[in-house]
Amino acid sequence: MRKGLFIILAGLLAGYLSFASENxxxxxxxxxxxxxxxxxxxxxxxxxxxxxxxxxxxGINLNINNEDWDNALKWAKKLKEEYVSTSKMVPExxxxxxxxxxxxLVKAVESKNVDNVLQASRKLGQTCAKCHADNExxxxxxxxxxxxxxxxIEDPIEFMEMETGKYMKKMTNSxxxxxxxxxxxxxxxxxxxxEEFVERARALKGMCSKCHTSKTSIEAITGKEYLNSLENLTxxxxxxxxxxEKIFKALGSVGMTCAKCHNVHLIxxxxxxxxxx
Amino acid sequence: xxxxxxxFFLFITACGPLEEVFVEEDLLQRPQAKRxxxxxxEIFKEWEKSRHAVAWKSEGFKRESENYTKTKCLSCxxxxxxxxxxxxxxxVEFKEDGVSCVACHFKExxxxxxxxxxxxxxxHPSKRDLSYVKSxxxxxxxxxxxxxxxxxxxxxxxxxxxxQSLGKRDLIQKFPFYYFHRAKPRHSHEFVSLIASAKDVxxxxxEGTLQVENVGVPHNLPTADQGDPRLYLIAKIxxxxxxxxxxxxxxxxxxxxPLPYKTPLSISIPNAEGVSFIEIxxxxxxAWKKEKELILSKKIHAKSLYSQNGKRxxxxxxRAGRDIKR
Numbered sequence: 001m002r003k004g005l006f007i008i009l010a011g012l013l014a015g016y017l018s019f020a021s022e023n024x025x026x027x028x029x030x031x032x033x034x035x036x037x038x039x040x041x042x043x044x045x046x047x048x049x050x051x052x053x054x055x056x057x058x059g060i061n062l063n064i065n066n067e068d069w070d071n072a073l074k075w076a077k078k079l080k081e082e083y084v085s086t087s088k089m090v091p092e093x094x095x096x097x098x099x100x101x102x103x104x105l106v107k108a109v110e111s112k113n114v115d116n117v118l119q120a121s122r123k124l125g126q127t128c129a130k131c132h133a134d135n136e137x138x139x140x141x142x143x144x145x146x147x148x149x150x151x152x153i154e155d156p157i158e159f160m161e162m163e164t165g166k167y168m169k170k171m172t173n174s175x176x177x178x179x180x181x182x183x184x185x186x187x188x189x190x191x192x193x194x195e196e197f198v199e200r201a202r203a204l205k206g207m208c209s210k211c212h213t214s215k216t217s218i219e220a221i222t223g224k225e226y227l228n229s230l231e232n233l234t235x236x237x238x239x240x241x242x243x244x245e246k247i248f249k250a251l252g253s254v255g256m257t258c259a260k261c262h263n264v265h266l267i268x269x270x271x272x273x274x275x276x277x
Numbered sequence: 278x279x280x281x282x283x284x285f286f287l288f289i290t291a292c293g294p295l296e297e298v299f300v301e302e303d304l305l306q307r308p309q310a311k312r313x314x315x316x317x318x319e320i321f322k323e324w325e326k327s328r329h330a331v332a333w334k335s336e337g338f339k340r341e342s343e344n345y346t347k348t349k350c351l352s353c354x355x356x357x358x359x360x361x362x363x364x365x366x367x368x369v370e371f372k373e374d375g376v377s378c379v380a381c382h383f384k385e386x387x388x389x390x391x392x393x394x395x396x397x398x399x400x401h402p403s404k405r406d407l408s409y410v411k412s413x414x415x416x417x418x419x420x421x422x423x424x425x426x427x428x429x430x431x432x433x434x435x436x437x438x439x440x441q442s443l444g445k446r447d448l449i450q451k452f453p454f455y456y457f458h459r460a461k462p463r464h465s466h467e468f469v470s471l472i473a474s475a476k477d478v479x480x481x482x483x484e485g486t487l488q489v490e491n492v493g494v495p496h497n498l499p500t501a502d503q504g505d506p507r508l509y510l511i512a513k514i515x516x517x518x519x520x521x522x523x524x525x526x527x528x529x530x531x532x533x534x535p536l537p538y539k540t541p542l543s544i545s546i547p548n549a550e551g552v553s554f555i556e557i558x559x560x561x562x563x564a565w566k567k568e569k570e571l572i573l574s575k576k577i578h579a580k581s582l583y584s585q586n587g588k589r590x591x592x593x594x595x596r597a598g599r600d601i602k603r
Contacts, residue, residue, distance in 0.1 A: 038346040146343070156527035159509060191547060199526065206531035209503060210341075213349040227533060238545045 027134050028275055029142050030092035037143040049086040053079060053128070060109060060117070069112045076109040083124075096131040098124070138275055145268040146211045149276070156203045157196050164207065171200040175251065187242050194237040194247070198230050201254060221261050229253040299399030305388050309371045313378040316400065318450040323466040324378070328565070332375030337565045341503075350503060353418035356380045361413040364420075376418075394461050396448065410436055421530065422500045429495035429538040438471060440464040470563060473498055475573040478536070480557050482577045485549030487512055487524070487557075490541040497535035498528070504564030505531050508572075513556040514546060522547060552579040 036046035059075030080102040087097030101124040108116035152161045155170060162170070174197035181190035205222040212218050233250035236243060303312065310330070314321035324330050332338065332354040342350045355372035356365030359381045368380060382390045389402035393409040408414050412434045416423035419435070426435065446463040447455050477493030489510065491498040499506035508528040515521055524544060528535050536542060546552060555577045560569040 039344040042344065042346040154507070154527065156532075157525055159525065159527070188547065195524075195545075202534055203527060203529070203532045205533050206505065206529050209505070209531040213347055213503060222533075 024137075025134075026138050026271070026275065029135065029138050030090055032090050032092060033139070033143075036089065046086075046089060049082060049089070052082050053086065056082060057121075057125075060105075060121070064109075064114065064117060069109065073106070073109045076106045080106050093131065093135075096127055096134075098127050101127060141268055141272050142275055145265075145272060147272060147276075148265075148269050149273075151207060151210045153203065153207050156199045167200070167204075171197060171204070174200055178247070178251075182242065182244050182247060190242060190247075191237050194233065198234050198237070202227075202230055221257060221264075226254070226257040229257065300402075301400040304390075304401040305383075307370060307379045307383060310374045310377045310379075316449040316451040316454065317378075319446070320448070320463075320466050321378075324468075327466060327468040328470065329376035329468055330374070334373045334375065335565060353502075356418070358383070358385060359414070359417055361408045361411070362416045362423075364417050394448075396461070397458075410434065412436070419502060421502045422496050425496040425500060425537065431495040431538075433495060436464060439468050440466070441469065472561065472570060473572050475575070478559055478573050479541075480559070480573065480575060480577070482546070482552070482555060482579055486543040486545050487555065488541045488543055489536060489559075491536040491538050495538050497530060497537050499530060499535055499561060501530045501564055505529060506564040507562045508536065509558075509560045509562070509569060510544075511558045511560075512544070512546075515553045515555070516548065516551040517553045518551060554578045 033046060034040050037044060056075045056079035060072045060079065063069070063072035063075065080099075083097065083102040084099050087094060087099060101120065105117070105120040105124050108120035148164045151164050153164060153167045154161045155167060174193050177193035178190055178197055181187075181193055205218070205226070208218040208222055229250060233247065233254060236246045236250050239246075310321065310324065328335075338350075338354055339345065341347075342354070345351060352365050352367040353376075355368045355375060355377075357368040357380065359365055359376070365380070368377075371377065374380075382392055384391050384404070387402070387404055389404045390398070391404045391406040391409070393405065393407060395405045396403045412423060412426055415435045423435075441464065443463045443465055445460040447458060447460050448463070449455050449458060471494075473491075473494050477491065478498070479488075479490045479492045481488045499508050506529065510524075510526040510528070512524040513521060514524065524546065526544060546555070557573065557575050557577065558571065559573040560571050562569045
């Protein structure tokens with residue numbers, strides 16, 4: 001009986017967290033949500049509320065499974081309190097919340113009737129599921145991924161600070177110029193563009209520390225392997241006679257690092273940028 | 278005055294436990310830095326000018342720590358207790374004081390103020406602690422710089438350069454208590470960020486490459502754990518045929534390419550055979566400043582590197598180095 005009830009409740013919880021549709025619509029986050037996430041707040045208040053409600057919900061299930069209705073009621077009341085206070089945090093999301101359903105769950109637990117509890121849980125859970133389906137992804141993208149927006153990087157060739165996007169373009173243009181000059185057989189210009197690319201790619205490592213405070217995570221992507229690739233490219237560029245094959249091979253090795261970093265950061269950054277527009 | 282001093286001395290030594298009467302309890306309750314200024318006015322004024330004093334409240338730190346949400350950074354910017362080679366914990370009170378007096382000098386274990394000198398200080402217990410004159414003391418926060426300094430294998434400690442000697446001075450300025458103290462060897466609490474000079478960075482043109490070497494600063498140049506200071510090199514190359522070319526480099530700890538102590542860095546110069554002279558400028562930019570400051574400016578002539586028939590005469594790097602004119 002207990003096990004069965006637990007399975008049903010777990011299924012309900014999983015159900016309200018999942019959604020299926022041919023199109024996924026991402027809604028922009030409301031302005032007032034900024035108040036509960038960095039950089040405005042360092043307490044992550046809204047997220048804490050989510051964790052609390054999730055825990056209190058499970059407190060009801062756990063205790064009903066243990067046939068401890070008194071404790072289940074305590075958690076139901078706490079859940080109602082947290083649900084009501086959360087409903088007041090983001091006015092733009094007021095409609096998602098149905099405080100009367102939280103009250104109904106409390107009453108259901110008071111009645112010690114499992115069917116009533118299941119029904120009330122389902123109803124209340126649906127309000128959570130609706131909001132999560134509409135907003136969870138965007139909230140995570142906007143608030144859980146630090147923005148590249150404010151990161152400036154100084155170009156080591158022009159000694160000018162610029163936005164990340166602009167810098168990336170400058171750096172890739174150096175790389176493209178290297179390839180073009182190589183294919184045109186213009187060794188001097190290929191060398192110069194190549195050296196500029198190497199310097200720009202090296203300076204990129206400095207960008208990591210703007211967010212990452214752990215050296216280990218920085219080294220994982222722009223560590224020895226990356227610096228060795230850049231060194232190999234430098235060596236190839238300093239040869240008396242440029243060996244195109246060697247240079248392209250070295251560029252490929254540098255490109256592996258580009259891909260690694262982009263796979264982790266570029267996709268969320270792009271979505272984030274669109275959401276903020 | 279000396280009679281007064283003698284009387285006071287006799288009074289104190291005859292009534293040992295009475296020394297406790299002079300203890301100012303709040304000093305053992307981790308006060309704000311300005312409370313220490315009641316007696317140590319000069320030291321406080323020095324510290325006020327230091328980066329330690331603004332470690333927490335500077336706009337740069339507020340921005341870089343994303344409004345104090347990068348929790349890993351916080352403890353070194355408002356440490357509870359600084360101990361040799363140990364990352365401190367974050368202080369709860371008066372964070373705006375940054376790396377404050379009590380953070381470095383008050384130890385929970387002894388409930389006393391620690392420092393390098395043997396002092397008699399009735400308002401608070403004091404303990405002599407020689408770790409204050411060793412580089413290890415700074416290593417808890419300045420971990421990377423400490424590692425670099427160890428690699429440099431020099432005798433000079435962090436304090437030797439960044440807490441310069443001020444000679445013998447009074448530790449306290451409070452009337453009339455300074456009469457009961459003798460001047461002691463004092464070191465500046467401004468914790469100056471020194472600037473490298475032309476003597477510290479050797480630049481030469483050898484075997485077709487520009488060689489840059491940090492020969493005077495016994496840690497990386499520039500150095501930082503999380504900060505982002507920079508060193509800029511601008512080399513304007515003039516060729517014998519009148520053409521010019523510019524080579525620029527930025528050295529930074531975060532980009533992983535600072536200048537280590539006594540490890541030359543080579544920068545290849547295109548068409549080195551045709552170089553007439555190279556004008557070099559090296560500038561620095563501190564992590565918390567926008568403006569760049571000039572460290573070195575020199576002109577290296579390369580003419581004498583070539584024999585009369587125009588072919589390069591590289592009689593070994595020593596020869597090349599000797600021929601370079603300023």
